Amino acid sequence: MSADANSQSDVETVVETVVEVQKLLNKIGEFVLHRELDFEVRAGEVMTLVGGSGSGKTQLVRVILGLKRPSAGLVRVFGVGWDDPSYARVRAARERMGMLFQNGALYSAFTVYQNVAFPLRERGGLDEEAIRAIVYAKLAQVELEPKHADLLPASLSGGMVKRVALARALALSPELLILDEPTAGLDPDRSDAFVRLIKRMRSEYRFAVLMVTHDLDTLHDLSDRVSVLADQHIIASGSIDEVRSVPHRFIENFFGGERGRRAFTAA
Amino acid sequence: MATAQAAIEIDELPGAGAGATIHVSGDWTFGALRKRRYRLARIAADLQHRSAKSLRWDLTGITALDDAGAVWLARSLRTAEQIDVNPRYGAMLTQASQGLLVERAEGGLDPLAGVVRVGRAGIDFWFHLRDGTALLGQLVLDLFRVTRRWRDFPLLELSANVYRAGVSALPVTMLVGFLIGVVLTYLSALQLKRYGADLLVINIVGIGVVRELGPLLASIIAAGRSGSAMTAQLGVMRVTEEIEALSVMGVSVTARLVLPKVLGLAIALPMVSFCTDIAALAGGVLIAKLTLGITPAAFLEALPRAVEVVNFWIGIGKSVAFGFAVAFVACHYGLRVLPNTDSLAAGVTQSVVASVTAVILLDAMFAILLRDVG
Structure with a gap:
């Protein structure tokens, strides 16, 4: 019994750096998108990735998620590379992270309940009663009512889709949550509410967050650290104030613009 | 930690x-x-x-x-x-x-489930009839409208559809036609040889291919190839809200998307089935030579006498109707797809099944109506 428990903890190593990217070279055809890119997300922190349109933020996230194989360089999530030969290690790493896609990416053939239950069922080891309890607890956490559980994604509003997707991303109590434009397409009220929701969930579960966003308010409210992607690599990384003081055209435009000043002076 | x-x-x-x-x-x-x-x-x-x-x-x-x-x-x-x-x-x-x-409402066994199912199927069928009729009417109205305003005529889409459903379908359709011609001729030759009625093979293959098999083969392949693509395309456009975007821009979905598909297949299919006829007859000529020793020249000379030309026109006419039916059924199902993947998959399946059924039903009707012709 205890030997088994140990083998489990072998698979799930405790790491301080949740996401580690070193000297990444990422080409699309002959076009070099990333070169000499270093990036990391530490356990428990909220790391925000910003960058101009077309700077390759989404591609970087896809590399981190293992959806795209980098041309060269090292990518480790929970200390595991996606090309690791051990299926168990890769799978264990996958189960420790949750992803919130920009448009939710809910399974349209499944109800809300089935969508949230899906990762739990795939992981196995839980009976239906426990799954049901977790699903309803998750739905309650994202402020959805049990009566919403049997709706299909097509009949949900945009804000509800986001919340169901968050519930699904958090179903396995992940240690890393990846958010792609979490507040895009939400009105300011809902986007504030969504930020509050993520903050509250974080205070309970203490997961690390890797967030891609354009929204300065969201960035300001959530981030512990910020990394700026420009000129094919991370040009600055650190707290918001540290990053803002770096002299670079993109940073000056991004934080120094009218919207930037408003977000940062209001606080 | x-x-x-x-x-x-x-x-x-x-x-x-x-x-x-x-x-x-x-x-x-x-x-x-x-x-x-x-x-x-x-x-x-x-x-x-x-x-x-x-x-x-x-x-x-x-x-x-x-x-x-x-x-x-x-x-x-x-x-x-x-x-x-x-x-x-x-x-x-x-x-x-x-x-x-939280109690989860378990769907217990409903004693009336069977009745509900039958009723639902009936209602579904009624909706299909109603929506189908509405679509047909809308197409006729659209046709009138575009003839009054030629600028609205979706010529580009029409020609694209003729190309997609016609030209690019030729290789597979002709190959299948050729093989069917081979099989049909070979089987009839085996039987006819016993009675010494060798030359009748020309009648059987000629009539069979030109009047029935050519159009039928072409439209069944079109249903699988073009019909499913049409349903899937309209269905995906529904899923991605492109249909809604078109309507919002004031572009008629039926005139722009359905009409060119329906007209396109109605134009393309007669030509495809003409080519299928030729391929199948070529197969027949080949096998007639190999098994019965009928020379190609003799075969082709006897063909017009054995098969009245009206049979050819019946075949072509049927192809027009089949093309219309396949595209119409495909578009009807495509527009009914709900914005989820299940519905899309079900829609495409049903569309192919329904359009093949429609083609065979129509064929039976033609057979009865035209039994005294040719």
Whole structure:
């Protein structure tokens, strides 16, 4: 019994750096998108990735998620590379992270309940009663009512889709949550509410967050650290104030613009 | 963040029946509990037999908790009355126990399920008829409108559809036609040889191919090839809200998307079935030479006498009707797709089945109506 428990903890190593990217070279055809890119997300922190349109933020996230194989360089999530030969290690790493896609990416053939239950069922080891309890607890956490559980994604509003997707991303109590434009397409009220929701969930579960966003308010409210992607690599990384003081055209435009000043002076 | 094993320790208070304090400690996470949970569940189950009042649960030793752990704990704590818990984990435990309380309405066996099903199928069929009729009417109206305003005529889409459904379908359709011609001729030749009626093979293959098989083969392949593509295209456009975008821009969906498909296939299919006829007859000529020794020249010379030319026109006319039917059914199903993947898959399947059925039904009708012709 205890030997088994140990083998489990072998698979799930405790790491301080949740996401580690070193000297990444990422080409699309002959076009070099990333070169000499270093990036990391530490356990428990909220790391925000910003960058101009077309700077390759989404591609970087896809590399981190293992959806795209980098041309060269090292990518480790929970200390595991996606090309690791051990299926168990890769799978264990996958189960420790949750992803919130920009448009939710809910399974349209499944109800809300089935969508949230899906990762739990795939992981196995839980009976239906426990799954049901977790699903309803998750739905309650994202402020959805049990009566919403049997709706299909097509009949949900945009804000509800986001919340169901968050519930699904958090179903396995992940240690890393990846958010792609979490507040895009939400009105300011809902986007504030969504930020509050993520903050509250974080205070309970203490997961690390890797967030891609354009929204300065969201960035300001959530981030512990910020990394700026420009000129094919991370040009600055650190707290918001540290990053803002770096002299670079993109940073000056991004934080120094009218919207930037408003977000940062209001606080 | 070293992992501590999850544990339940029972600390009996002195004195019989004085109760006990239960210390729960360690990491109560899915990963940590995966192997140990049955043992812990047994301990918890034993505790259920004791009076809830006498037990005091001390959860302050918990070092990590996730949803799975919270649910396992919450199950043991259902009847518990005295619980000490670290406030950090209190909310999670409360949520888990509330989650356990939600009743899920189980769809029990409905005694009337059969009746409901039949009724639903009937209603569905009625909706199909109604929507189909509406679409047909709309197409006629659109046709009138575009003839009054030629600028609106979707010429580009029409020619694209003729190309897609016609030209690019030729290789596969002609190949199938050729093989069917070979098989048909070979089988009839075997029979006819016994009676010495060798030359009748020209009648059988000629009439069979030109009047029936050519158009039928072409339209069945079109249903599988073009019909499914049409349904899928319209269905995906529904899923991605492109249909709605078109309507909002004031572009008629039927005039722009359905009309060119329906007209396109009605134009393309006669040509495809003409080529299929040729391929099938070529197969016939080849086999007639190989098995019966009828020279190609003799075959082609006897063909116009054996097969009246009206049969050819019947075949072509039927192809027009089949093309119209296949594209119409495909578009009808495509527009009914709901914005989810299941509905899309079901729509494409139903579309192909329905359009093949429609083609064969139409063929039967033509056979009856035109039984005295040719």
